[in-house]
Amino acid sequence: MPERSRVAVLISGRGSNMAALIYAAQAEDCPYEVTLVASDRPDAEGLALARAEGVAVADLPPARGNRAGFEAALAEAIDAAGIDYIACAGYMRILGDDFVKRYAGRIINIHPSLLPAHKGLDTHAAVLAAGESVTGATVHQVVAELDSGPILGQVRVAVQPGDTVEALAERVRIAEHQLYPRVLAELVAAEVGPEAVLAKVRALALALPAAAEKLTHGMPGFFVEGGKFFAYFTRDHHGDGITALLVKASGVEEQAQLIENDPELYYRPAYFGPSGWVGIRLDGGAVDWGHIEDWLTRSWRMSAPKRLAAMFDL
Numbered sequence: 015m016p017e018r019s020r021v022a023v024l025i026s027g028r029g030s031n032m033a034a035l036i037y038a039a040q041a042e043d044c045p046y047e048v049t050l051v052a053s054d055r056p057d058a059e060g061l062a063l064a065r066a067e068g069v070a071v072a073d074l075p076p077a078r079g080n081r082a083g084f085e086a087a088l089a090e091a092i093d094a095a096g097i098d099y100i101a102c103a104g105y106m107r108i109l110g111d112d113f114v115k116r117y118a119g120r121i122i123n124i125h126p127s128l129l130p131a132h133k134g135l136d137t138h139a140a141v142l143a144a145g146e147s148v149t150g151a152t153v154h155q156v157v158a159e160l161d162s163g164p165i166l167g168q169v170r171v172a173v174q175p176g177d178t179v180e181a182l183a184e185r186v187r188i189a190e191h192q193l194y195p196r197v198l199a200e201l202v203a204a205e206v207g208p209e210a211v212l213a214k215v216r217a218l219a220l221a222l223p224a225a226a227e228k229l230t231h232g233m234p235g236f237f238v239e240g241g242k243f244f245a246y247f248t249r250d251h252h253g254d255g256i257t258a259l260l261v262k263a264s265g266v267e268e269q270a271q272l273i274e275n276d277p278e279l280y281y282r283p284a285y286f287g288p289s290g291w292v293g294i295r296l297d298g299g300a301v302d303w304g305h306i307e308d309w310l311t312r313s314w315r316m317s318a319p320k321r322l323a324a325m326f327d328l
């Protein structure tokens with residue numbers, strides 16, 4: 015079996031969604047495994063289940079009144095465990111901007127409503143008060159703004175006559191347990207962790223004529239023998255938290271244009287000065303590998319000795 019993506023689950027309470035994620039991962043074809051559970055509350059009920067199932071529980075300082083310190087310790091535990099994805103499951107604390115930025119695109123959350131309807135707390139009471147006939151749950155990417163971020167999947171749950179908040183919450187939970195493992199598995203399969211992304215980049219880069227690889231400034235760099243570097247793979251370079259491919263655009267003008275048109279995909283890499291090197295994010299959702307291949311080819315052509323490039327064009 016290929017290596018599975020490593021998932022950390024954050025909880026504050028019962029942890030029934032965490033349990034659903036753990037049990038779904040027993041399936042042989044599940045692309046993730048839960049390797050860490052963390053809580054802002056040392057007495058969270060779900061922690062006993064995690065321990066009983068042999069999942070490591072992070073040892074963290076109290077969170078109350080100490081968000082920065084708590085999140086720093088949490089990040090340390092997550093990095094030490096080589097975590098690829100963070101799944102919030104009934105985690106009742108808002109994650110700080112720095113934390114969210116550090117794991118951009120790799121944190122997801124489950125929310126008990128059909129977002130964008132009923133963000134925040136007390137969703138079931140709001141659904142009943144509004145007399146709605148359908149509610150449900152949503153799995154979404156976590157961004158700085160609460161309960162926003164791209165929606166990855168939803169499940170619908172019918173409101174029944176005479177429903178109470180508790181009865182509705184219980185049925186929504188059952189639906190959540192179906193939704194969360196499926197969406198996480200889909201996400202992981204579509205957008206694999208940095209190691210697998212590097213393997214893919216490497217395969218594409220080294221498939222180009224006379225291409226070779228060398229570690230440079232801590233980054234795997236790809237160059238044309240007898241020519242120049244045409245690509246670098248960067249992962250958390252100088253702690254920037256970014257996984258990306260660096261390739262050569264035609265110059266600073268094209269670089270600026272690309273970034274202006276699609277600032278979520280392209281960025282200007284630090285430490286490259288005013289050059290045409292442009293960064294393409296590989297951590298912001300499913301990667302378009304055809305697009306990456308095109309860029310590698312283009313960048314290779316600009317870096318290869320003329321004769322080789324001409325031969326390649328034939």
Ligand code: GRF
Pocket residue numbers: 025026027028029030031032103104105124125126151187190
């Ligand atoms: C779930 O309803 C989830 O959507 C919400 O909090 C609840 C957590 O339940 N964010 P559990 O701890 O997973 O049982």
